[in-house]
Amino acid sequence: MKLTKTDQKKVAKEHVKQLLSEASKVFDKDKKLANRYVEMIIAIRNKIKIRLSKEQKARICKECNSFLVPGKNCEVRIKNKSIIYHCKECNAARRLSRGEDSRKK
Numbered sequence: 258m259k260l261t262k263t264d265q266k267k268v269a270k271e272h273v274k275q276l277l278s279e280a281s282k283v284f285d286k287d288k289k290l291a292n293r294y295v296e297m298i299i300a301i302r303n304k305i306k307i308r309l310s311k312e313q314k315a316r317i318c319k320e321c322n323s324f325l326v327p328g329k330n331c332e333v334r335i336k337n338k339s340i341i342y343h344c345k346e347c348n349a350a351r352r353l354s355r356g357e358d359s360r361k362k
């Protein structure tokens with residue numbers, strides 16, 4: 258059976274969700290494994306071309322691809338209308354607006 262593109266995306270999104278929840282489970286014990294899950298998520302995203310939700314994007318550092326856990330390796334600050342995520346792994350800061358996705362194409 259061949260999956261249609263829509264089905265493929267659905268499956269991929271489900272897979273990403275699972276990988277993220279696995280990553281948060283293993284993070285405390287094995288950060289490297291959590292980052293492996295992130296690599297898998299990025300591979301899926303690039304292959305299937307799905308968009309991650311804002312919440313999902315917030316868990317992955319765009320610079321170093323680390324799995325981010327607020328209060329652990331990520332500092333979250335709220336400034337005006339933006340949420341600033343500061344990755345403590347690579348020191349990158351990233352701003353997400355609280356309303357619309359500011360990087361809409």
Ligand SMILES: [Zn+2]
Binds near residue numbers: 319344
């Ligand atoms: Zn980073």
